[in-house]
């Protein structure tokens with residue numbers, strides 16, 4: 001049996017719903033609180049994973065015990081609201097990035113002849 005990392009158990013609800021993936025029929029995954037990467041959750045723990053894909057260094061959040069205290073049905077009801085909020089925020093951001101005065105743009109640098 002895999003040993004845990006000796007850190008106190010974290011309740012999944014304290015991570016935030018947007019850091020959980022509780023889709024029916026899919027493996028549960030969560031955002032590791034240590035390295036901020038999506039990580040599979042099995043048998044009450046985050047799977048061992050590396051924090052750095054270049055060096056392969058093991059994340060100290062590996063085998064972190066997480067108590068799943070969120071009801072998947074509740075999470076699934078929350079998900080559409082969250083997606084709508086994200087979409088709304090994205091549209092607002094687009095508007096900020098594309099003000100009316102900026103419609104005429106200089107040619108992109110790739111089309112310019114090499115110096």
Ligand SMILES: [Zn+2]
Nearest residue numbers: 032035059061
């Ligand atoms: Zn991690």
